[in-house]
Amino acid sequence: MAYSDDVLGRARVTETAELGAYYEQLAKLEAGALWTIANKIEPWYPQPQSVPVKWSYAELRPLVLEALRLVTGDDAGRRVVALYNPQRRDIAATVGLLYSGLQIMGPGESMTAHRHQAAALRFVIEGTGAWTIVDGQKLKVGPRDFAITPNWTWHEHGNEGIEGGPDPAGPVIWQDGLDIPLVNALDAPFYEVHPDVYQKQVGVTNSSLYTYGAGQLRPFGADTWHKSHSPLLAYPWEPTYEALRNAAKASDGSPYDGIIMEYSNPLTGGSVMPTMSAHMQLLRAGESTSAHRQVGSKIYTAAKGSGTSIVAGQRIDWTEGDIFCVPSWAWHEHANASTSDDACLFSFNDFPVMRALGFWREEAYPDNDGHQPVTPN
Amino acid sequence: MAYSDDVLGRARVTETAELGAYYEQLAKLEAGALWTIANKIEPWYPQPQSVPVKWSYAELRPLVLEALRLVTGDDAGRRVVALYNPQRRDIAATVGLLYSGLQIMGPGESMTAHRHQAAALRFVIEGTGAWTIVDGQKLKVGPRDFAITPNWTWHEHGNEGIEGGPDPAGPVIWQDGLDIPLVNALDAPFYEVHPDVYQKQVGVTNSSLYTYGAGQLRPFGADTWHKSHSPLLAYPWEPTYEALRNAAKASDGSPYDGIIMEYSNPLTGGSVMPTMSAHMQLLRAGESTSAHRQVGSKIYTAAKGSGTSIVAGQRIDWTEGDIFCVPSWAWHEHANASTSDDACLFSFNDFPVMRALGFWREEAYPDNDGHQPVTPN
Amino acid sequence: MAYSDDVLGRARVTETAELGAYYEQLAKLEAGALWTIANKIEPWYPQPQSVPVKWSYAELRPLVLEALRLVTGDDAGRRVVALYNPQRRDIAATVGLLYSGLQIMGPGESMTAHRHQAAALRFVIEGTGAWTIVDGQKLKVGPRDFAITPNWTWHEHGNEGIEGGPDPAGPVIWQDGLDIPLVNALDAPFYEVHPDVYQKQVGVTNSSLYTYGAGQLRPFGADTWHKSHSPLLAYPWEPTYEALRNAAKASDGSPYDGIIMEYSNPLTGGSVMPTMSAHMQLLRAGESTSAHRQVGSKIYTAAKGSGTSIVAGQRIDWTEGDIFCVPSWAWHEHANASTSDDACLFSFNDFPVMRALGFWREEAYPDNDGHQPVTPN
Amino acid sequence: MAYSDDVLGRARVTETAELGAYYEQLAKLEAGALWTIANKIEPWYPQPQSVPVKWSYAELRPLVLEALRLVTGDDAGRRVVALYNPQRRDIAATVGLLYSGLQIMGPGESMTAHRHQAAALRFVIEGTGAWTIVDGQKLKVGPRDFAITPNWTWHEHGNEGIEGGPDPAGPVIWQDGLDIPLVNALDAPFYEVHPDVYQKQVGVTNSSLYTYGAGQLRPFGADTWHKSHSPLLAYPWEPTYEALRNAAKASDGSPYDGIIMEYSNPLTGGSVMPTMSAHMQLLRAGESTSAHRQVGSKIYTAAKGSGTSIVAGQRIDWTEGDIFCVPSWAWHEHANASTSDDACLFSFNDFPVMRALGFWREEAYPDNDGHQPVTPN
Secondary structure, rough: EEEEEEEEOEEEOOHHHEEEEHHHHHHHHHHHHHOOHHHOOOOOOOOOOOOOOOOOOHHHHHHHHHHHOOOHHHHHOOEEEEOOOHHHHOOOOOEEEEEEEEEEEEEOOOOOOOOOOOEEEEEEEEEEEEEEHHHHHEEOOOOEEEEEOOOOOOEEEEEOOOOOOOOOOOOOEEEEEHHHHHHOOOOOOEEEOOOOOOOOOOOOOOOHHHHHHHOOOOOOOOOHHOOOOOOOEOOHHHHHHHHHHHHHOOOOOOOOOOEEEEOOOOOOEEEOOOOEEEEEEEEEOOEOOOOOEEEOOOOEEEEEEEEEEEEEOOOEEEEEEOOOEOOOOOOOOEEEOOOOOOEEEEEEEOOHHHHHHHHOEEEEEHHHHHOOOOOOO | OOOOOEEEOOOOOOOOHHHHHHHHHHHHHHHHHHOOOOHHHOOOOOOOOOOOOOHHHHHHHHHHHHHHHHHHHHHHOOEEEEEOOOHHHHOOOOOOEEEEEEEEEEOOEEEOOEEEEOOOOEEEEOOOOEEEOOEEEEEEEEEOEEEEEEOOEEEEEEEEOOOOOOOOOOOOEEEEEHHHHHHHHOOOOOOOEEEOOOOOOOOOOOHHHHOOOOOOOOEEOHOOOOOOOOOOOOHHHHHHHHHHHHHHHHOEEOOOEEEEEEEOOOOOOOOOOOOOOEEEEEEEOEEEEOEEEOOOOOEEEEOOOOEEEEEEEEEEEEOOOOEEEOOOOHHHHEEEOOOOEEEEEEEEHHHHHHHHOOOOEEEEOOOHHHOOOOOOO | OOOOOOOOOOOOOOOOOOHHHHHHHHHHEEEEEEHHHHHOOOOOOOOOOOOOOEEEEEHHHHHHHHOOOOOOOHHOOOOOEOOOOOHHHHHHHOOEEEEEEEEEEEOOEEEOOEEOOOOEEEEEEEEOEEEEEEOEEEEEEEEEEEEEEEOOOOOEEEEOOOOOOOOOOEEEEEEEEEEEHHHHHOOOEEEOOOOOOOOOOOOOOOOHHHHHHHOOOEEEOEEEOOOOOOOOOOOOOOHHHHHHHHHHOOOOEOOOOOEEEEOOOOOOOEEEEOEEEEEEEEEEOOOOOOOOEOOEEEEEEEEEEEEEEEEEEEEEEEEEEOOEEOOOOOOOEEEEEOOOOEEEEEEEEEEEHHHOOOOOOEOOOOOOHHOOOOOOO | OOEEEEOOOOOOOOOOOOHHHHHHHHHHHOOHHHHHHHHHOOOOOOOOOOOOOOEOOHHHHHHHHHHHHOOOOOHHHHOOOEEHHHHHHHHHHEEEEEEEEEEEEOOOOOOOOOOOOEEEEEEEEEOEEEEEEEEEEEEOOOOOOEEOOOOOOEEEEOOOOOOOOOOOOEEEEEEEOOOOHHHOOOOOOEEEEEEOOOOOOOOOOOOOHHHHHOOOOOEHHHHHHOOOOOOOOOEHHHHHHHHHHHHHHOOOOOOOOEEEEEEEEEOOOEOOOOOEEEEEEOOOOOOOOOEEOOOOOOEEEEEEEEEEEEEEEEEEEEEOEEEEOOOOOOEEEEEEEEOOOEEEEEEEHHHHHHHOOOOEEEOOOOHHHHHHOOOOO
């Protein structure tokens, strides 16, 4: 299909002085002629302002650590280095309508409690002392663990490590993922600080893991859960990795993603939250995938090993802790750099939004055995 | 609740030269310090850039008619005067992420067929000759009728009137409503022109009305409909008005909206499309309502009678054909100007998006017997 | 497929004296050898004990009227002539696990209020004075109207006609349909008499008709209805008949049923109640249909005109008021006796049960142009 | 509430000779007077014909083993000792509309493949060599494992042990649970033998366990599963037991059931099949529960340890392998006999039917601190 706007069915009005005067009259009434912008606002296919970007953990980590010294957690609210897509700084977006950043908490620190309409998720990059309290439930999370803070849940978090003390110690750095730009685009943000500054813990630590962690068994009576998010608030790394390796025994996986699994709400099988979903995928030793594209934005984090992804023709080499993004409808494919070890990519996305609103599409790259041409640097 | 940002739980870092240098380093890595914008991107409550606007039909109609002479339908694609919110011209939005415009078709005209990811709806303002073909199904619509063009359905339309001929004749002016800004904000637009320029009609005219028009009876076997939109594509005025008057016999209605009904998918009871819903509401003679607000944007059209609405403290007087908008979370209330006749307001909104994503809220105005203070002009 | 039990895969144990002794030992422990009954309890296809039966209204009506004189409503609870399938009298079933009967109420009579786990539906055969109060809501119903009394709703009914007085007068005869045998088979019955003997009416008469009677428009906020049954409690004849005639303009209908529509819950598009659904179908002048069969039991009532149905090879001639049944998986087809007028059949069934439990199947009669051989009388 | 039938609102017609003659006339027309049976078919509360029964494994096991010698698997179809409720032998029911039995397979045996409308489940009592193939998928199951054979899936099974050979060897005895009486009550049975007598295995053994065994992670794209049953076909004992012990860390469990979990479909959170659900519950050392009752039938198997249950006032002592049933609406409570070890009860039920049809109720025993009086033997 040729995408020319010079065809019957597209706007192609020849501008004249008379039309110019007409447009001025319309403008005075807060109106305008649709045909002057129709082709721009109804393009043939997605034209994201976001571009592929890689954030090197090796480069960012020193600056994240520097923040520990520069600002207190209480003054910053959260001590976070935000990741911005170059053309989307105005809306604080990392890609599309998603936001991500790297948060650091020093040993013994804790952040105050608040809640907001935006939903949040965490993926721990380093440090063993992290905890979070979500609506009263305390969770401990370690490297490569995934956790959620669903919208309007009270939450606070900290690092229980003691500097110079026994393990665990040292700072915690985790990746935040939020749908703040989406919430703002829809004029739906709300925010509250906790009236008591800090929550009181309810029940034992990790209670949702104990209760819902065996996803195929649920407490009898759990059909009384009517919230739109998963009752399971944390997804540890070990069973996730085991699930991927088990799945690899039974399936060749996806030609585009290797072995890929979605963190899901054990009571519905759906995504963990209504606006964002998260995946962990495993690329077997030596595996390289074919390209595909989807409607929706994705943010990847190299969780294990190293490799290369091609995103919209741009080569991105990654190793543990690196973060990169894939704009909507951009071709992307992945390769594990190792021929002996597997590699894992964590990612989160706004696919649940696309599905809920009827916007979901995906497509395989049709040519060249499924591989895009790579733009030379 | 006081909304001060100078509290524990909000960002309140004192800027320093050292921090300034730090921010520059971050900027080079496509990053930034979250605390510098945290309060702005996570406000206490919605801060829409859209404002209340009224578009007077008496003022706009001459300009809309003028378009008939100035551009052909084929050149314009669609001959539409778009309605823009002052600060949202860049995204062609009427309010929030919704778009609306007034489309005109001369007697005997027809527009070519296309489809797009954006969903569309129509509310006929004047003229009796309008028809539309949606995925092969031809529908005829008259004044105050409501019709839908769900996303990615092929559609074309026209005006069967013959100038100077017998009734129906004269131009058709209908209001378009689309979710184009939403689709674009989510990087999800697609567009195709019909390969044959025009569709072939399938079946009898108004077939979905004949088949699904009695909403509480459905064809046996209709459980095979799996599309996300209503199989009923048009909702005529007469049964709508009768439904409102019947409902008034059984209920006092809503304190905020009088007698208000939602056009619904008869196979699911849900909204007609996954991104937009539409309402028709009846204000009884002399009725004035209390104020409330909702998360979501609304565009109103005065369908019958005249009255006054207060939106975010701004007084808007309306009569038939006038259009006005209510931004998200703006207080609004309505009054019928007549003490002898009822008045009707048509409106459409993005509430289904808010519900699907977990953003829905509504709230009654708590003070002054439910009435906002009105800003003097 | 041949249905022989003398094949590998079916039980075919040769009985011996030793086995006989073994069976006796098992019997003492409340056990038995499955192979002795396996073929019987796992037949190749349904083997209903119910048979096709026709109940002639001309024959039954005098006896139903006689009941008026013989017993009072208060003594009888309800004054009903029950219709029994010959082999299912022990469970009071009309066909399968469905029950039906003809209830009569004299002018001025009213029955006391109760509720039960069984769901009920009504189809009015004759008389204009009938009313029912369901959970406080009063409904008036006339000939060919359909009404529901969902499970565990308080209900009472009566006939407001005054003997010798002005119209409406005369007795009301309506057909009851209940799932009593189903409820009992599942050991789930409950029953209560109303503590005040009679309910107090809430709101205006026919309020659910006023509120939900335009099925494709619903009161805004109706998404707060969470009951498993339709909020619309009565479905009058006139719009039903109009819906059938409209549908006939747009469709040839079903080859097995002519134009057939299902009474549905306007808030879900589903059946009116979770255990029973009801249909009204129209056979056009001269129309005769092909045979098909379904898993599920059906009870038909001739609502308009006259005709002939073939059920499991048995010819059933019907005229207004006649009732007949179709057992599960029995072939059936219908013909309108008139070449100038349409004919209508009301029916109700347990299809929602079959669908909910995964038992639903249907099949067209494959031979002889879709017509079964008819068993000579 | 007193349950007397001699009240206004219940049928209480005095029989007379005239009525007797009337009843005879009705009988000739396949009809009857409802008031003669109304109170019987609409009782105040469930009156199951099923009674509590215990089947002692110690008593039954020798007879089950005896079947190995008496009949071949091919002749028997399946070599099963069925468990019958005394008054429900006519419909081959163990309790309510559920069936259960003990199936034995000798080392090296395999049963031919078939499918039927009835759904089946298995709970392994003893033996380590069992396998089953369900729609091509081979599963190996050991003691205390739970597996499902959803309705209309092809299935066959066997015991891979070799008599006199290395471990695994010896017979397998597993408990079957089927909804045969339910399927038959609804006139919905179908049955087919596999055209090739045996299925071909597809994929690796235990593939659904590898793919769906981590219930809170699902293969991306699993939203394409649209069957009404769980894609996970086997639920091994070890993670089940671990889930119960984990849940006990976070919750005191149910006052009626101790720590109780439901085997669930990881893609929906619902029951494993639409007609039957299964539970495993853990009674902590020394735990005894309060009594409650539910609408629905249950069959229990002592999976670990020993204890006592009181069912409808009847004391049932159980130890591993014993089976007992709880009729609908019967009070029941459980006690672990050990003060040092936990005990586990497996059970399956027809609760999904009750929920789907709107019949579900449950109730706590109100008196005597929640404990029923026990009927002396």
